[in-house]
Amino acid sequence: MSEVLIVPTMAEMLAQGKQPEVLFWVGCAGSFDDRAKKITKAFVRILNRANVSFAVLGTEESCTGDPAKRAGNEFLFQMQAMMNIEVLNAYEAKKIVTACPHCFNTLKNEYPELGGQYEVIHHTEFLKSLLNDGRLTIEGGQFKGKKITFHDPCYLGRANKVYEAPRDLIEKLDVELVEMKRSKSNGLCCGAGGAQMFKDAEKGDKEINIERTEDALATQSEIIATGCPFCNTMMTDGIKNKEKEADVKVMDIAELIANAQDL
């Protein structure tokens, strides 16, 4: 598929004297991780389709500092935060959307005190608002009638109480949304948070992502929907471990919406 993604940078926008409606914070996973890049592109396709005026920081973006902070390195976190805030404030960013709940949480909750005051929303909330404003239509397409379960990312759900936006979007796909036995505020972590993504697990009798994958498989769903690139990795690994790749797909909500419309 030859596709042209329109992805302006804040620098280009500034050069043209323009301010985008929203700044898309891509995040490290969304920029570098092969699986997560697909999510980034799916989200951009939707933004392009809905004619949303957005821009990215591109090479001026840097890690929010979330994994450093959760690992206990407050120094590194605040260094990252202050550098990012300088860049964001220089561009007079007002509204930020991101597909990573970790970036979302950090930008939204931990940057204000350090001088970074923005309206920060998760991409599922943003897509929901596009839908509400009639700027986006969602059809079931290839997913119509399928069973889908949603895994709540901790930093979206419990951390920030965003439970409904992703579910509302899934339901628009004309699918059967089935809840896992542990969901919403009782959702079980995928095992990646708190910088666990970047280290081996401590000794135990099971990997957390396997425990969570079993929750998801118990719903008999064909698709496990997530809203976090790290949950996506963990669940995908879990599915592989269970040798269910042929039957069960792990997809981000942005991908579901983009794919349903053959974007």
Next chain:
Amino acid sequence: MSYLDNILFAVVLIVGFGYFILNIKKIYRNVNLGIDVNRNDNSKQRWRNMALVALGQKKMFTRPIPAVLHFMLYAAFIITQIELLEIFVDGLFGTHRFFKGGLGGFYTFLISFIEILSLLALIATIAFLLRRNLLKLPRLNKAELLGWPKKDANLILIMEIILVLCIFTMNGTDEVLYSLGKSHFEGTGSFNFAVSQHLGPVLFGGMGEGTLHILERIGWWGHFLMVIAFLNYLYYSKHLHILLAFPNTYFANLKPLGEFDNLASVTKEVKMMMDPNADPFAAPAASEGEVHAKFGASDVQDLNWGQLLNAYTCTECGRCSSVCPANITGKKLSPRKIMMDTRDRLEEVGRNIDANKGVFVSDNKSLLNDYITPEELWACTSCNACVEECPVSISPLSIIMDMRRYLVMEQSAAPMPLNSMMTNVENNGAPWPYNQQDRLNWKNEL
């Protein structure tokens, strides 16, 4: 001679409450060993949380069966205090059922209400005992509960059973005595209390007047002494939540669970580092009276008072550990153990201070390593399940994070892969070794 009872009663009352107040003062002193944190903002929201979470037990009801059983105990506990008040008056002034004269029919209703709740509490207590000892519920049988904590829990339940039995002995025998016209309450008839008017004659009917009077006093004194004993046992038990749940929910963190505090001491240093006008050779600003802050926490004095209050409030129910992804999958981390360890260490520090005339003398021990191991701390995914689950708004996660901060910023003791991750963030602005200049490459990849 007839004043002997009243004097004895007054002495027990004063000593009992006096000792309790001493222990409360000790808790207050120990909690204040923690560093300061502002938990006095937004009082409206705080009162609301206390009303809902502590008084209304909102979070208990996510697990309905224990919630209902617990509520029976809780309601009985609250309402029985009215009868206790009467015991205080009767005990001090030698009256008998002092409230009955003034309250009349309402008194009958009140005591009946207490009796019904006490009966429910008895059922709940027995159910809890069976559940704890026979059902082998995983969260009530984890490693950190073995030994004293398990005995402690059973002891509390047994004390509650004795208390309820005393109430029924007291009211049941008095019912029989009253029907014989021999009660210390003037007249004859039935008190018409919901439970004891039936239970009394069945259990105590036909007994001699002397025996009945002795049993009545045993019930009455038993009730009183049990309350005093319970009150003073609280400090040594895991059961302080019946009191501390209220301040603890009031002073709980109001911010979104995902928001971790930004260390102000770090902000200062980072700002200086990033200030292009700062003199690179300048000695650290000598701010008066400022002690070099330790980054993170290695001992209880490095935690804030909110976290220390959390530790005293924990009643070791283990809901936190039962939802912890690390604990579920067999890792050493148990959020409940984090709270128990924090309290145990705080008590140890408190005893040290008591023994050394009010000053803490180093004992070469600390919360880190001697109680909580790095292995436990590194197993946390910071998912907030424990915080969300706690029925009294305790945050084991905040303690874990503060201790990780100490490990990383004071000891550079992060697991190796995390050091690589942090080096990457520092050098390339991403947790992986990719170049920041390549951040937008995805745009043109197929």
